[in-house]
Amino acid sequence: MTNKHLTIGTLSRMTATKVETIRFYEKSGLLAKPARTEGNYRSYAPADLNRLSFIRRARDLGFSLDQIRVLLDLADDRSRSCEAVDEIAKEHLAEVERKIADLKALQRELDRLLSQCRCGTVAECRIIETLSPLPLEVN
Amino acid sequence: MTNKHLTIGTLSRMTATKVETIRFYEKSGLLAKPARTEGNYRSYAPADLNRLSFIRRARDLGFSLDQIRVLLDLADDRSRSCEAVDEIAKEHLAEVERKIADLKALQRELDRLLSQCRCGTVAECRIIETLSPLPLEVN
DNA sequence: AAGGTCCCTATAGTGACTACAGGGTTAGAT
DNA sequence: ATCTAACCCTGTAGTCACTATAGGGACCTT
Structure with missing residues (x-):
């Protein structure tokens, strides 16, 4: 319960995302390959939960995975101007x-x-x- | 010019449909397999032009290929009630x-x-x- | 030790096309 | 008669964002 690591099923429930979809996001490079347990299970950190939540919200707003990829890159560089973000949202x-x-x-x-x-x-x-x-x- | 038979390219221009799409409609069973020339070219009759035009108009109106399949079947049996047609359009x-x-x-x-x-x-x-x-x- | 629930990989399917690759055919100009 | 450009052929794979399935391994409770 104080364990910071999440299984894919837990992540799935927390974000209302199917397990297959999470694996698909990994394969598409939207989510990093997570650590694995001894039994080869995916083991997610809280940061992964944040990232997946971001992706799902953006998807709910109809952004494409390509647009989300860019938004995630932009979000990572917090000192840059957010003009590019605005641009993507306007275009959408x-x-x-x-x-x-x-x-x-x-x-x-x-x-x-x-x-x-x-x-x-x-x-x-x-x-x-x-x-x-x-x-x-x-x- | 009095020739009733059309090549796929002519059909393509007359209906603003790409050649590949016409072949795709044939493969999906929306258009019958046409006669062939000696050189194995598809040779279309005016009825094919009508059918393809119907398909394209329905597509422009956003009907799915499955819906169009049903509409085409219904259109062929001109004595039946058009309730089913109405139904599909309403649902759409x-x-x-x-x-x-x-x-x-x-x-x-x-x-x-x-x-x-x-x-x-x-x-x-x-x-x-x-x-x-x-x-x-x-x- | 058994059963149920979780997890794994890999592959194929969805809709409605579109885009090749790698050829064969035909019409018109030379 | 030959050349060339424009047309046509088949078959396969790619697009988007997943979803579904097959065929197995891992883990937890009883």
């Missing part, structure tokens, strides 16, 4: 906003599609009809 | 709306994160700080 926000706009356009299209359905036979189905093409002559 | 719309809600929550979080940035050093960066954990004691 812009991407999220683009996705929202795209999905809203989609939503309008689907709404329109569904509002036209009279629920008769497929032959007179406006959804199928809208999807079915009068293809353009390109070549 | 609901999913799009869920995604929009998720992304909006994300956007708010990122906005909050960014609004706190004073752009000093990483040590005082509120973005890094927010991501960095005071992990909960779970086990």
Whole structure:
């Protein structure tokens, strides 16, 4: 209980991360290879818990593993300017906003599609009809 | 020019679909295996163009290939009720709306994160700080 | 000593493509 | 007739962020 070393299962429960995912983060270089016990079990220090928690929060906010890799590097050099951090977050926000706009356009299209359905036979189905093409002559 | 048979490249240009993607759709069973020329080139009929156009429009609307497979099956049986079509579209719309809600929550979080940035050093960066954990004691 | 729960490695699967590598075919210009 | 560029072919592996499985070893309690 005063043991500072954690098994992968404990880490898993503490961060709501599947064991396989933790091993995957290790293989992808996001987590350092931890010490091993005699029986070849991974043995994590509290710093690993912090790092994994950081990764999971950033993932929850939709940052990619590549972005997280950069954020972790930046976080390690505490004296540098945090402009680069800001940059990554801004870029990610812009991407999220683009996705929202795209999905809203989609939503309008689907709404329109569904509002036209009279629920008769497929032959007179406006959804199928809208999807079915009068293809353009390109070549 | 009165030739009804199309090469994969022509089909590609007419539907703005990469050649590899067309072959991928064939391998996934969305497009039937077309006839071949003497030189073993794929030779497509106008019906294939229609089918591919349908697939691409549905993809643009965010339907999955599995959903499209079902839609294509339904579209082929023109006498049946189009309820099932409606069902798929509604389900898809609901999913799009869920995604929009998720992304909006994300956007708010990122906005909050960014609004706190004073752009000093990483040590005082509120973005890094927010991501960095005071992990909960779970086990 | 047995059973259950943990842990290990390695590999393959997901979705929807995309990108090669390493060739064969065809159309048009010379 | 020959050359060349543009097209086409198959097959495989890569993308992202995991997830799942197989086939085993370790550990703890009873």
